[in-house]
Amino acid sequence: MRQHRLVRPxxxxxxxxxxxxxxxxxxxxxxxxxxxxxxRDPAGFAAVNAAYGExxxxxxxSRAPEAPPPSAADLDRxxxxxxxxxxxxxxxxxxxxxxxxxxxxxxVRLR
Numbered sequence: 075m076r077q078h079r080l081v082r083p084x085x086x087x088x089x090x091x092x093x094x095x096x097x098x099x100x101x102x103x104x105x106x107x108x109x110x111x112x113x114r115d116p117a118g119f120a121a122v123n124a125a126y127g128e129x130x131x132x133x134x135x136s137r138a139p140e141a142p143p144p145s146a147a148d149l150d151r152x153x154x155x156x157x158x159x160x161x162x163x164x165x166x167x168x169x170x171x172x173x174x175x176x177x178x179x180x181x182v183r184l185r
Contacts, residue, residue: 084124084125084126084128084129085125085129087106087121087122087124087125088102088103088106088122088125088126088129089102089106090102096133099126099129103122103125103126103129106122107119107122107123110122143174143178144174149167149170149171150167153166153167153170
C-alpha cells in the first residue's frame with residue numbers, strides 16, 4: 075500500500091485547532107474516518123489516516139510506568155500464603171524467580 079502525502083496540514087484535514095488536545099483530535103479522527111469510509115472514499119480515508127499519523131508522530135511516546143519488581147520478602151509472603159506443600163511452594167518460588175530473571179534480561183536487551 076502506498077503512502078499518502080498530505081497536501082494540507084493535519085489540523086486542516088481533521089478540522090481541529092493546531093493546539094487541540096488529544097481527546098479532541100481522536101474524536102475528530104473517528105468522525106472523519108467514519109465520514110470517509112474506505113468503501114465510499116478511499117482517497118479521503120487515506121488523507122484522514124495520514125493526517126492522524128502525522129499528529130501521532132508529533133506526540134511524545136507514552137510509556138506506562140514500570141512497576142518495581144517484587145522483593146524476595148514479597149515473594150516469600152505470597153507463596154507462604156498459598157495452600158501448597160512445602161516442596162511445591164519451594165519449586166514454584168524458584169520457577170517464579172527464574173521467570174523474573176529471564177524477563178528482566180529480555181527487557182534490558184530490548185532497550
